[in-house]
Amino acid sequence: MDGLRDPMCICGQVANLCLRTGNDVDNPQRLAEHGFVVANTIELSRPLVGSDEVAAVTRVLLSGQLAGGPEVAQFEEEFAGYCGAAHGIAVGNGTVALELGLRALGIGPGDEVVVPSFTFIATANAVRMVGATPVFADIDPATMCLSPATVEPRLTTATKAVIAVHLFGHPAPCDMLDELCKAHGCVLLEDAAQALGARWHDRHVGTFGALGTFSFYPTKAVTTGEGGMVITDDDELAQRLRLLRNHGAAARHHHTTVGTNQRMSDIAAAMGRVQLTKLEAHNRARRALAARYHEVLHPVVDVPTTAPGALHAYHQYTIRVANRERMCAALERAGVGYGLYYPRPCHLQPSFAPQARLAVTEGAARRVLSIPIRPDLSPADCDTVVQAVLDGAR
Numbered sequence: 359m360d361g362l363r364d365p366m367c368i369c370g371q372v373a374n375l376c377l378r379t380g381n382d383v384d385n386p387q388r389l390a391e392h393g394f395v396v397a398n399t400i401e402l403s404r405p406l407v408g409s410d411e412v413a414a415v416t417r418v419l420l421s422g423q424l425a426g427g428p429e430v431a432q433f434e435e436e437f438a439g440y441c442g443a444a445h446g447i448a449v450g451n452g453t454v455a456l457e458l459g460l461r462a463l464g465i466g467p468g469d470e471v472v473v474p475s476f477t478f479i480a481t482a483n484a485v486r487m488v489g490a491t492p493v494f495a496d497i498d499p500a501t502m503c504l505s506p507a508t509v510e511p512r513l514t515t516a517t518k519a520v521i522a523v524h525l526f527g528h529p530a531p532c533d534m535l536d537e538l539c540k541a542h543g544c545v546l547l548e549d550a551a552q553a554l555g556a557r558w559h560d561r562h563v564g565t566f567g568a569l570g571t572f573s574f575y576p577t578k579a580v581t582t583g584e585g586g587m588v589i590t591d592d593d594e595l596a597q598r599l600r601l602l603r604n605h606g607a608a609a610r611h612h613h614t615t616v617g618t619n620q621r622m623s624d625i626a627a628a629m630g631r632v633q634l635t636k637l638e639a640h641n642r643a644r645r646a647l648a649a650r651y652h653e654v655l656h657p658v659v660d661v662p663t664t665a666p667g668a669l670h671a672y673h674q675y676t677i678r679v680a681n682r683e684r685m686c687a688a689l690e691r692a693g694v695g696y697g698l699y700y701p702r703p704c705h706l707q708p709s710f711a712p713q714a715r716l717a718v719t720e721g722a723a724r725r726v727l728s729i730p731i732r733p734d735l736s737p738a739d740c741d742t743v744v745q746a747v748l749d750g751a752r
């Protein structure tokens with residue numbers, strides 16, 4: 359089952375339900391009998407977890423090998439193969455994927471790393487966690503991602519890396535950013551947490567820089583509950599990452615460097631493997647919804663643009679509106695879930711020292727609003743969302 363019409367999509371209660379229904383998880387009537395109520399709102403996102411994932415996780419549970427088994431290596435190989443990278447290194451989450459990536463590249467105190475401010479705080483926090491200094495760059499007004507024009511003025515002699523974020527599923531122009539980094543003598547990392555399946559000129563995001571990172575949090579296109587992945591073509595970097603995530607252990611009882619435990623469990627990996635098989639179908643469904651939204655909404659609100667050469671993954675469908683309060687009220691009246699990503703950019707967060715103002719970022723933060731673009735959204739729900747946005751824009 360591809361998960362689009364899988365009643366287990368009201369998940370969070372999978373194991374419980376299996377116990378209570380005797381694994382009869384694909385039957386809507388049984389779900390209702392067991393008291394599972396689908397919320398009356400059109401949720402912004404929810405994990406699409408079905409009986410295939412339940413079976414895979416159950417298989418691992420019954421195998422007795424919950425960690426250190428074959429599932430993690432298989433997931434890594436399948437994931438890297440899907441993206442077209444030589445190595446996949448599975449870790450505990452997308453934040454730590456970035457943090458270990460920076461550490462593996464030797465970035466630390468005294469180093470500057472250029473990052474967008476218009477991103478989830480994890481991108482900047484990872485830089486702080488390795489002791490380096492995040493330097494915030496503004497975004498391109500059309501794509502809301504970094505561009506060479508916004509990064510270049512931020513480069514200094516202390517810059518060791520740039521982290522491009524493929525925001526909302528739209529690829530940043532990584533070939534150009536990588537060229538800029540190489541010319542400056544620093545490295546590009548790609549934070550592709552929101553963009554699994556997105557391509558830039560037919561090449562998967564995450565494969566342009568020294569490494570790319572992904573998140574498998576429940577709102578993401580592939581989820582393992584919590585989880586993350588680093589991909590790279592660099593054999594030595596991959597080896598360092600494998601050491602860092604496992605206490606620096608080159609062999610049992612032999613620790614060649616200081617590391618931590620950020621391994622993925624076989625339970626999570628088994629779930630991720632199933633999720634990965636559904637990704638392309640889910641992303642196609644997201645793009646079809648985006649086309650529908652675009653057609654109807656572009657005369658009334660700023661719809662997301664797609665740069666030439668980009669294949670958007672539509673992790674979010676983020677519109678920009680003049681009167682966000684009015685739009686929020688209309689969506690709430692219609693029972694449509696929405697998200698504000700991100701109302702306060704990183705450079706204005708109290709956890710960071712006062713920074714230079716970023717005009718495009720701050721403008722976007724005031725106007726953005728994300729509406730549901732779940733692959734399982736029904737045509738009727740899609741119509742409800744469209745109508746609510748039209749009402750809110752009036």
Ligand SMILES: Cc1ncc(COP(=O)(O)O)c(C=O)c1O
Pocket residue numbers: 451452453454477478480481523549551552572573574575585586
């Ligand atoms: C752009 C970006 N980077 C990093 C992360 C961190 O991933 P995780 O929540 O798995 O730590 C996220 C998660 O939302 C994200 O959106």
